[in-house]
Amino acid sequence: MSEFFDLLLFPFQFAFLQKAYLVVFLVSLPMALLSCYVVLKGWSLMGDAIAHAVFPGVVIAYILNLPFLIGAFAAGMFCAISTGFLKENSRVKEDTILGIVFSGMFAFGLVLYLKIETDVHLDHILYGNMLGVSASDLLQAGVIGSVCAGFVLIKRLDLLALSFDEQHAKAIGLPVRWLHYGLLAALSLSVVGALSSVGLILSIAYLIAPGAIAFLFTRTFRSMLLIASLVAVGCSLAGVYLSVWIDSAPAPTIVLLMSLLFVFAFIRAIQKTKAVSATMVDGA
Numbered sequence: 271m272s273e274f275f276d277l278l279l280f281p282f283q284f285a286f287l288q289k290a291y292l293v294v295f296l297v298s299l300p301m302a303l304l305s306c307y308v309v310l311k312g313w314s315l316m317g318d319a320i321a322h323a324v325f326p327g328v329v330i331a332y333i334l335n336l337p338f339l340i341g342a343f344a345a346g347m348f349c350a351i352s353t354g355f356l357k358e359n360s361r362v363k364e365d366t367i368l369g370i371v372f373s374g375m376f377a378f379g380l381v382l383y384l385k386i387e388t389d390v391h392l393d394h395i396l397y398g399n400m401l402g403v404s405a406s407d408l409l410q411a412g413v414i415g416s417v418c419a420g421f422v423l424i425k426r427l428d429l430l431a432l433s434f435d436e437q438h439a440k441a442i443g444l445p446v447r448w449l450h451y452g453l454l455a456a457l458s459l460s461v462v463g464a465l466s467s468v469g470l471i472l473s474i475a476y477l478i479a480p481g482a483i484a485f486l487f488t489r490t491f492r493s494m495l496l497i498a499s500l501v502a503v504g505c506s507l508a509g510v511y512l513s514v515w516i517d518s519a520p521a522p523t524i525v526l527l528m529s530l531l532f533v534f535a536f537i538r539a540i541q542k543t544k545a546v547s548a549t550m551v552d553g554a
Contacts, residue, residue, distance in 0.1 A: 287510065288406065290400045290520060294506035296411040297464045298476055300418040302502035305459055305481030306494050307422070307453060310433040316350070316454075317477030321461050321470045326379030328465070339410065339462055341520035346458030349375055351451075398469030399501060400510070400520045405468050407413055414463030418456045429453060430491055434477035472521040476502060480527040486535035501531060 324342035329419045331341025348370055356367045371381050422429065431439040432449045440446045455506065457477065486496035509524030516523070 281490045282543075286401050287514070289403050291400075291507055293400065293403045293408055293411055294465045294524070295469050295503055295505065295508060296408065296415045297473075298480075299499055300415040300422070300507040301460050301464065301473070302480040302498040303419055303422045303451075303495055304457060304481070305477050305500050305502075306435050306484060306491070307429050307481075308457070309481035309485050310430075310478035311453075311496075314478045314482075315368045317457060317461075318351070318474050319368045320349055320454075320458050321474045322376040323520045324384060324458070324461055325470070326375050329379050329382040329386070331380070338465065342462040342465055343458055345375065347455060348459060350454040350458060354450075397471055397519065398464075398467050399468055400438035400469075403467050405486050405496070410464050411467055412429060414459055418463070421452065421456050425449065425452070426491075426495070427499070443516050470522055475525045475528055479525075479532060481527070483532050483535045486532075486539045501528065505531065525526055538547045 326339035327345025480498035480502040484494040505527040513523040
């Protein structure tokens with residue numbers, strides 16, 4: 271029996287795996303909270319756009335010998351603000367503008383990346399380097415995660431009003447514009463915090479999947495925040511653990527687990543809807 275437990279605890283014995291468990295916890299929790307607002311507000315493509323748009327900022331920061339944090343955050347905010355400006359001053363719909371802006375910025379980043387010699391590996395930006403995180407990466411993820419999670423928890427009701435009905439939020443005196451750009455800044459900052467550790471691909475999944483899964487499981491917002499957090503943290507820890515045994519990369523394993531959980535939640539929601547409909551028919 272002791273050998274069995276030793277085998278189960280085997281993946282926890284290595285320092286690099288312990289850091290991977292810690293960093294996915296620090297990154298996934300604030301992004302899960304943000305994903306609830308992203309889903310409610312219909313901003314799923316915005317999360318995708320910001321995650322891709324930070325790439326040219328990273329490359330430009332490298333050229334100018336600046337911290338990647340500054341370049342990535344500036345690029346993410348430029349994407350968000352330019353999208354809002356174009357939406358307000360044109361007849362083109364927001365999803366179309368987002369597609370143009372983030373694909374253009376990502377392509378610009380690729381051109382810059384291929385034109386200069388850099389020791390920043392493209393795979394580390396896209397897929398992260400979860401098994402090679404440093405103490406500075408952990409500190410950055412912890413600080414940024416705390417700031418983003420604190421903002422969401424303190425302003426959760428105001429952000430909820432903004433997500434459901436922006437006109438109502440404005441009518442009751444909420445600073446709609448500040449909340450709007452504050453949420454965009456939190457999205458950009460959370461992606462920046464996840465950039466060096468989990469990469470852009472997993473960041474997109476964190477900003478969409480937990481909120482979408484929680485939305486299918488519950489009808490109350492408080493429960494939605496809780497379920498989204500449990501989904502993100504649980505799938506992250508399980509994904510890192512499972513990747514050891516199936517010899518896979520942690521990031522895609524985490525995304526796969528969240529995808530499977532979404533399918534389960536979707537099927538459960540359909541069955542529940544059918545059961546309610548059948549009950550109403552029988553009652554009639």
